[in-house]
Amino acid sequence: MRDPHVAKLRYRLVTAETVSFDQAPPVEREAEAFRMRLADDIVTFEMVEHHASEESARTCVQPYLRAWELDAALRFGHREIGFEFRDADVIDRDPPPPGTAQVICPKPAVATATVGEVTLHFTRREYPEPPEGFVVSADVETMWHRYLGYLEGREPFISMAYFCLTVLEWSAGGRPEAAEQFGTDSEVLRTLGRLTSQVGDEETARKFNRQGERRPHTRAEKAWIEAAVKALIRRAGEWASNREAPRPQLTMNDLPKLTSF
Numbered sequence: 001m002r003d004p005h006v007a008k009l010r011y012r013l014v015t016a017e018t019v020s021f022d023q024a025p026p027v028e029r030e031a032e033a034f035r036m037r038l039a040d041d042i043v044t045f046e047m048v049e050h051h052a053s054e055e056s057a058r059t060c061v062q063p064y065l066r067a068w069e070l071d072a073a074l075r076f077g078h079r080e081i082g083f084e085f086r087d088a089d090v091i092d093r094d095p096p097p098p099g100t101a102q103v104i105c106p107k108p109a110v111a112t113a114t115v116g117e118v119t120l121h122f123t124r125r126e127y128p129e130p131p132e133g134f135v136v137s138a139d140v141e142t143m144w145h146r147y148l149g150y151l152e153g154r155e156p157f158i159s160m161a162y163f164c165l166t167v168l169e170w171s172a173g174g175r176p177e178a179a180e181q182f183g184t185d186s187e188v189l190r191t192l193g194r195l196t197s198q199v200g201d202e203e204t205a206r207k208f209n210r211q212g213e214r215r216p217h218t219r220a221e222k223a224w225i226e227a228a229v230k231a232l233i234r235r236a237g238e239w240a241s242n243r244e245a246p247r248p249q250l251t252m253n254d255l256p257k258l259t260s261f
Helices: 053-075 138-151 157-172 175-181 188-199 202-207 218-239
Strands: 005-014 017-019 027-031 034-039 044-049 081-092 122-124
Touching: 005 017, 005 053, 044 053, 053 081, 053 138, 053 218, 081 202, 138 157, 138 218, 157 175, 157 188, 157 218, 175 188, 188 218
Parallel strands: 017 122
Antiparallel strands: 005 044, 005 081, 027 034, 034 044
């Protein structure tokens, strides 16, 4: 091709084995670089922006797909969807004269995401909506990787939560700065800090080099920590999308009820 242009990219929606979508209506969105449509488990990107290669076009849409995957995972509490590349439509904007021989070498499809298994089956009537105002920054990716490790049994619960809190505070330059930067009530961060440093089993205590008897977390405390970590990961993604955008403050009332400890 003398002037190749990627007109469309197609991906297959990949779901966990225990999740299915029954007659879900199409989802359509329009961005500056492309128009997206999800229907019958196929995601089609009609490229508005010019890309001369498949790799360039896929690089353009990949952050959008990754944010969609992670947003759904935060919403449902586990990895639920992913996207597998299928093919691309490439046109020649300056075709050769009729009769000229051309050689086109198609490339095989390569999976871009996989989805883990969960234990229950869900039938959903609607596809997860793609997020607005949320991007997967390096901090978001790092925190999510640790949270996913916890879900898959590879990461201790408290070290995961303590790590995520540390990432936010380090990124902002301290706890007060993190509260302001990520639109979060300081009490949320203080509570998460106390629950990950003053409460936990003896194994956790040894890892944090703390002495004295430690009690395990209550069920309510564990549920609160999980919800707080997911909310803070989302806040980091929202801030990375638009640092100046006003957003409601995340408070204790937005999280599960927690009795004093």
